[in-house]
Amino acid sequence: MSVEQGALRRRPGNSAGITRDRIVAAARAIGPTALTMQAVATELGVDRKAITYHVADREQLLSLLAVDAFKTRFQRTKIAPTATWDEALVAFATSVANSLIASGSVAVYLRLAGETDFGMVEPAEVVLKRMIDAGFREEDAGRALSMMTNLAMGFARDVILNSDPDGHPQQPELHRVLDASGSGELSVLRHLDSSGFSTYDDRQLEFLVRTTISGLRALQVD
Incomplete structure (x- = not known):
């Protein structure tokens, strides 16, 4: 042999x-x-x-499962040829958030190292080119894309945590502090908590994207 x-x-x-x-x-x-x-x-x-x-082990299995769920959704990202830089950035951020949310409870195991391919990075290239064409410096465009990605992923992870039957783990802590404080204290937080205010819905993602884009406009070179 x-x-x-x-x-x-x-x-x-x-x-x-x-x-x-x-x-x-x-x-x-x-x-x-x-x-x-x-x-x-x-x-x-x-x-x-x-x-x-x-x-190697169960953790790597869960990571592969998370990557599969994320990639399956993210590779459907479509940025219209006529989209402006801000529209492209909105589409990108929304796709990142929704793709991570689609991976569900295994999102915490998402590791893209060694799992990226052309379909994963092409949308980023499109956004960067639109921003540069719109007057952004290449470095500023890169930092903006990274920041927006981090914001979208942070939002998605909060949504996933909040989908637990007990809600987001920060909520019990907030209620503990509210219960321990006097009735006349922390009035704004009390009102927001009792009004049904949520930072885990589409309006929160829209707010994150909109305010970020407003700030980025100041970086455009005339």
Whole structure:
């Protein structure tokens, strides 16, 4: 037996016909709650070693699941050829937020390192070109895009946290402080809390994007 043949025998993922795409598809069918390495192996009808050849552990499985959900949605991002720089930026930020929200509870495991491709970065290139054409310096455009991405992702993570049956983890803390304070104190916070005010809806994302764009206008070079 040659060295090459021996190497092939030691690759259970290959011999079982298992690929990372098949593993992700199986993980998607199982769902994050019941997801384990053994559950994926059982779903695919192979030995667990065939899975560990491609994926190290459950955390990496969850990361792959999060990337799959994010990419599937984000790659649908469409920026109209006639869109202005601010319209392009709105479309980009909205897509980032909605794509992360679509990944649901596994969003905290999202790691795009090594998982990016042309479909993932093309919308960013479009936004940058629109901004530069509109009079932004290249560096300012890059910083603006990064800032908008961070804002959109932060908003999305808050929405996901708030989707828990107990609500966002900050809410009990706010109520604890309100209950401990005097009735005449923290009146604005009390009113906002009792009025149904929310920072986890589309209006909040719109506010973030709109105010950011207003500030960015000052950076345009005449």
